[in-house]
Amino acid sequence: MAKERFTARIRWQADVDPTWELETAHPGFETAEDAALFANGFLEAGADTLRLESGRLYLTLTDHSSAELPVDAVQIWRLPDDGAECQVADDRDFERVPLPIERLSAMGFDGGFTQIKYGVTDTMGAQVNVGARSERNWESQCDGRGRAERSGRRCLVCVRDHPACLNERCAVDGDRADVQPMRHWLI
Numbered sequence: 001m002a003k004e005r006f007t008a009r010i011r012w013q014a015d016v017d018p019t020w021e022l023e024t025a026h027p028g029f030e031t032a033e034d035a036a037l038f039a040n041g042f043l044e045a046g047a048d049t050l051r052l053e054s055g056r057l058y059l060t061l062t063d064h065s066s067a068e069l070p071v072d073a074v075q076i077w078r079l080p081d082d083g084a085e086c087q088v089a090d091d092r093d094f095e096r097v098p099l100p101i102e103r104l105s106a107m108g109f110d111g112g113f114t115q116i117k118y119g120v121t122d123t124m125g126a127q128v129n130v131g132a133r134s135e136r137n138w139e140s141q142c143d144g145r146g147r148a149e150r151s152g153r154r155c156l157v158c159v160r161d162h163p164a165c166l167n168e169r170c171a172v173d174g175d176r177a178d179v180q181p182m183r184h185w186l187i
Contacts (some may be wrong), residue, residue, distance in 0.1 A: 006128065007121045008035040012050045012113035017075055019079040020104075021094060024059065024069055032120045036130040039118035050113040055102035060177075071101060093115065 007027040014020040026047070029035035038046045041062045049060040057074060060066040077094040120128045 003030070004123045005029060006032045006035040006101060006123075007117045008039040008047070009054055010039050010047055010050075011117045013116045014109055015112045015114060016109055019081070020109065021077040021079075021116070022050065022057070023075040023077060024057075025073045025075075029120075032122070032128040032130050035120040035128075036118070039115075040121070047115065050115070052101065052105060052110050052113065054110065055100075055105040057101055070158075074101060076101075076104065 005027060006029040007025055008018045008029065010024050010026070012024065012153070014022070016034045023062055026038060029038065034043070037043045040046065041048050043062065045061040045065065047059060048062045051060070054152045057069045058066050059069055076099050078097045079089050081093050120130050133184050
């Protein structure tokens with residue numbers, strides 16, 4: 001029997017137009033926790049930035065290395081224009097767009113993409129609930145990108161069965177800290 005592997009899925013919003021998003025898939029993690037740590041940049045070589053340059057998509061890791069992402073690891077999503085001057089959108093409002101990455105460059109999307117959410121899926125593609133827990137200096141807060149400050153604080157990741165832990169802080173008994181989500185989950 002093959003060992004189960006996990007995939008980190010990261011959603012990135014175009015810096016030039018927030019109605020366009022990319023979703024990248026990063027398969028091959030042995031644990032759901034490792035996939036979540038990668039997506040949040042906690043690993044030595046975790047996801048950090050995404051850039052589109054001349055039809056090629058480059059992921060820069062926290063160790064400052066970068067790699068071109070294969071075309072089959074990327075999905076393009078767009079929020080359709082409903083004619084309203086101001087739009088409040090939900091993930092369900094975005095539509096997958098069958099465009100090649102090269103076309104996005106031609107449309108003026110070269111540049112950065114900001115990571116806005118992540119998810120972890122199992123071998124069958126089912127969402128795995130993973131949350132972050134700080135076990136030391138619990139009074140500390142993670143920064144806006146879901147990362148703890150690097151001054152001796154340690155964030156751990158654990159699989160959580162309690163859905164409330166994914167949406168709000170909740171107390172954990174014993175020697176554990178409060179549970180805090182890292183980033184928003186993909187639907």
